[in-house]
Amino acid sequence: MAEKNVLLSIENLSVKFRVRGRVLTAIRNVSLDIYENESIAIVGESGSGKSVFTKTFAGMLDSNGFVDEGNIIFNDETLSDTTVKLSSGARSTIESAAAKLNEAARLELGAGTYQKILELESKLREKSSLSDEEAAKAEQERLDIIARRTDLYNLKQTLDPRKEKDKIKEATAQIAALDKELKALEQRNKQAAQAKKAAVQADAAFQKEYHQEHGRLQAQYEKEIAGQISQETRKRNEILAKEIYLSVGRYGLHQRMRYVRKLLAALKEAMKLGVDLNDEGQRNAVFDGVTFRVRYLDETPESLHGTCIINLAKVQYAKDWSQIRGRRIATVFQDPMTSLNPIITIGKQITSIILKHQDCTEAEARRRALELMHKVGIPNAVARFDDYPFQYSGGMRQRIVIAIALSCQPKILICDEPTTALDVTIQAQILKLIKDLQRDFGYTIVFITHDLGVVANIADRVAVLYAGQIVELGTVEEVFYDPRHPYTWALLSSLPQLAQKNTKLYSITGTPPSLYNSIVGDAFAPRNPYCLKIDTLLEPPMFRVTDTHFAKTWLLDPNAPKVEKPEGIKDIHEKLVAAFNI
8 A cells, every 4th residue: 555645644533523412522533544546445333433434524524513623634636736816916915915924923033932921821820710620620520410411301301291290390300400500510610710819819929920020021022022034034924925825816805805814813823822834734734724725836927826735624615615525525325315306307417516516518518427327337328318216226326326426537436335225136236336437437435334245345445443433454355354353353253144054143242332421441342352451441552463454452462461363253264255255
C-alpha cells in the first residue's frame, strides 16, 4: 500500500449525537488512510458505527450529529485546483486585507507576554471559582441527574393512563424530586463559587501582587507591540491576503466579504496568541474555523491560482457539499426502492444527476445515461429508459442505483450494505458488477457490511469496527488468515460457512457497550473470553503486527500471556477457499 496515493486521510475523528438531552459518542478517535483505487471493507456488528463513519465524509450525518474533533482530508486534485479572477475589486480587497494583516502582525511581537497575561488571568479565575476538577465533577453530576430525568420522562410517556395511573404518579413524583435535586445542585455550586470569589477579593496581599504583576506585563506588552514588523512578515501577509481571497472566491459577493472579515479576525487572533502561521498545519487550522484554506501557488495578471485543502470535517458552507457529494463521493444504499423515486422514470433519474453536476445538453445526458445502463448490465437499455422503478426487479433496481452513483464518475463509491435486500444469487452479480466497474471508472470502494463472506470477495483491506473504534486493520488475507483481535476471532467463529457438522454455531455473548457513557479500558472487555485485567483498566494502543496489519488489543503486548486463537478458526485457509473462493 505504501506506493499508493492517499485519497482520504481520517485523523483522530470523533463524531457525537445529541439524543434526548444526552450526548452519544458514535465514533471515537478513529484514524485511517484510504488509498486511490483500493477496496476497503468496514466490518462490525449493527451499531458499531460503520454507517455513521462513512456518512461523516459524505456529509450525510443526521441533523443532531456533529464532528466533535478530528480531520478528514480529501486529496482530490479536481476539486482542489482553484482559480479566481483578479478584477479591480479583487485587487482592492487583497490590498486592504494585506494592510490589516500588517497592522495585526505587530501583535505577534508581544505574543509571549500576552500568553503570560492570559496565564495570570487564568490563575485568578481558578482561584475565584470552582477548579477545573470541581467544575467537571459538578457538570458530571448535573448530566447524570438530567439523564435519569430524561429516562423517567420517556418511560412515563409509554405508560397507559387508564391502566397504570399509579406508575404515572410515581414517575411524576420522581421527576419532581430530580428537578429539586438539580436545582439544589446548581445552588450549591453557585454558593461555592461565590465563597471562593469573596475569599480572593478579601485577600489584600494576593490582590496587590496580582495587580502589580498584571500592570507590569500589560506595560511590557504595549511596548512590544509598538515595534515594527519585518519585511519577511510583510511578504507572508501578502501571501495570506491572496490566500484569503482564493479561499472565498467561490462565494457570492455578500458572503465573500463576510468571510473575508471572519478570516481577518481569525488570523488577527492567531497572531495575538503567537500561532506560527508559517507552519502549514497551524495555518490550515486557523482557516478551517471559517472555511477551506486555498494555498497560494502562483498568479497571472488576470488570475490567482491555488490548491484547496479540503477538510470534510470542517465543511461549513452547504453548497460545498453539492460539489463533493454525488460528484466526487457517491453512495449506494441497502434498499434500491428507497433510493429511487417511484413516480419518475429511470432515465429521468439518471439524466437529472448528470445535468446537475456536469455541463452538458439533455441529448448528451441521455446518451451518457444509456451508456451507463448498458455498463451496469440493463438489457435493451433504450426500450427500458422510460420505465418506472416498479417495472424493474430488485437486482435491476440496484444496478440503476449504481449507475446513478457512477454518473458523475466519483473518486469514492460508498457501498452501504448494497446487497442486503437482494436474493443471494443476485448478491454475487452485484458484487462482481461493482468490482468490474472499478476497473473502468477507477474509483475507490468503501464497502460497509457485517457479512464477512462479502468482504472476502470484494475487499483489498479490512477495518474491523467495534463501539466506534477500529480494533483491527489489515489486508483481507491478514484479517482472515491471521486475525489478532478477540473481536475479529469472534466474528470469524460465528460464520455459518465455517461451522462444522454436528457442532454448535458460535455466538458472541452480551451486547456492545452504551456509547452514552465514557468507556474505560477495552470496550470489548465485558464480552471477551480472553479478557486480561488491564483490559478493564486501560485502553489498548494500536499494536503493529506487520507494515499493513494492526490490532488494538493488549494480547499483543510483549508482556501479555500467550493466548491461542479459538480452535474453530485455526488453519482456516482451506475452509475459506471452499466457502468464499479466496
